[in-house]
Amino acid sequence: MKTIGGGVEIKRLNRIRTMQYILDAKMVSRQDIAAALGFSMPTVLQNVADLIECGLICEAGEYGSTGGRKAKALSIRGGVRCAIGVEVTAHHLHMVLSDLNQKVLDIASYRFPYQNTQEYYVKLGELVQEFVKKNKLGIENSYTLIGVGFSLPGILDQDQGMLLQSHALGVFNINLGQFSYNIPYNTCFDNDANNAAYAEITDKQQNTIYLSLNDTVGGATYINGRIYQGDHYKSAEFGHMVIVPNGEKCYCGKRGCLDAYCSARVLKKNGEGTLEPFFDGLNKGVSENERIWDVYLEHLALAVSNLRMAYDCDIILGGNIGGNMEGHMYIFEEKLRKYNNFDYDTSYIHLGKYKRECSAIGAARLMQDRYIEKIETFSVN
Ligand SMILES: [Zn+2]
Structure with missing residues (x-):
């Protein structure tokens, strides 16, 4: 058994940063690590050697040569x-x-x-x-x-x-x-x-708003590499932003919250069950489903536009609704442009990749x- 330890704190932190960088980047060369983290090459070589010897990372192939020796590709070792x-x-x-x-x-x-x-x-x-x-x-x-x-x-x-x-x-x-x-x-x-x-954000350098669209509406604010919690742990309660004064009743006791308009329950029969029947009907062109979906997207576009105005960063639409939005983005983006005169390009919107769990x-x-x-x-x- 090999154990790394006993070094000064800065060495330990450098090793952790190296490990985190490889974890996030999936496949990197030693040169990538030096450039991204600002470490000297001897520091990178030592950290990588330690992590390989401990079995946490491995060499997983070579990059194409640009004239000199081919750089080895490093990745996290599986099965450990x-x-x-x-x-x-x-x-x-x-x-x-x-x-x-x-x-x-x-x-x-x-x-x-x-x-x-x-x-x-x-x-x-x-x-x-x-x-x-x-x-x-x-x-x-x-x-x-x-x-x-x-x-x-x-x-x-x-x-x-x-x-x-x-x-x-x-x-x-x-x-x-x-x-x-x-x-x-x-x-x-x-x-x-x-x-x-945390599951959906793949680029930790990218500031991102995550909007969770499930039976309740919530979210997270990911700024400067961290989730922003707020002074009282109540940040990103996007579901309770009021979007319609004196509007529909929300479970929180207020009226007009985003949750009352954009939770998945709005699209379910009696607010229960799965979303399948709704989207099946929508895809078959059932006019009532089209009407409900249009109203749904209108409110969602209003909320997303406000979030973009407030944060000026990427926005992920997640949860069960985010998983069903593919194929409906054209109409959603049209609605979004109506509310937002600052961004014609809507490429800041992304859909969550996990459909469950x-x-x-x-x-x-x-x-x-x-x-x-x-x-x-x-x-x-
Ligand atoms: Zn509410």
Whole structure:
């Protein structure tokens, strides 16, 4: 077993930055690392040698020659580390196992209604442990589980370790430790929209607004390489921006919130079930569905235009609606231009790439990043 440690803090941080850069870029050369991070070549060579010897990265081929020696391509070594993401919702539990390359190795969903009881938290731990056992981690494969990231629907105070408020779960001031009470691994927590954004944002250098369009509307603000939480952990509550004064009633108690116009429930029969019947009808040209969709896109265009005005950055439309928007972008972009005289080009709009378990995937990714940020030594058995 090789262990790296004992160096001065700056050396450790340089190694972590090198690891994070390779993790984000997927495939890089030593020269890329030196240029991107501003490290000297001897520093890069040492960091890369250490990370290779520890088994966390590997040489994965060569770049084409530009005259001199061919540069070796470096990437994260597969089959070494993995993390679990757990998304808790009012009625379900979704779990995802992914490796450091963001490859999803397994997915499981259970109907598991949330209750703030000891019984629920004990069973939650049992389900996670069954998922670990089912995947035979470290037994029939070489993976080591680095931890479990949780995604919760609500406002979290990370410093105090509290779920301050969750409309979806119907609770206030819950200690986050309850969720990990029966889980013998490292854990981390974030809210569902932040985690979904974390899964969808591939370019960490790009400022991005993530708009989550599910049965509730939420979002995340990703600025300067981080999720902006706000002074009171309430940033990016885009669903409760009022877009129609005295409009439709929102579940939060106000009227005219974006959520009342652009949640997926608006498109579902009686607000329940899946979106399939609506989009099937829309694609078959059912006039009522076309009318509802037109109104939906009008409100969405208004909100997206306002977000673009406020933040001047890329915007990802995510959640179940984002997953169904392909093929409808022309009409949406036309509506968007009507509200926005500053940007004729709408290439700042992107659609989410994960059609399901997006928050759980993001929670696993957050756990992986926390592992790399906090690690004192890198080692591989
Ligand atoms: Zn509201």
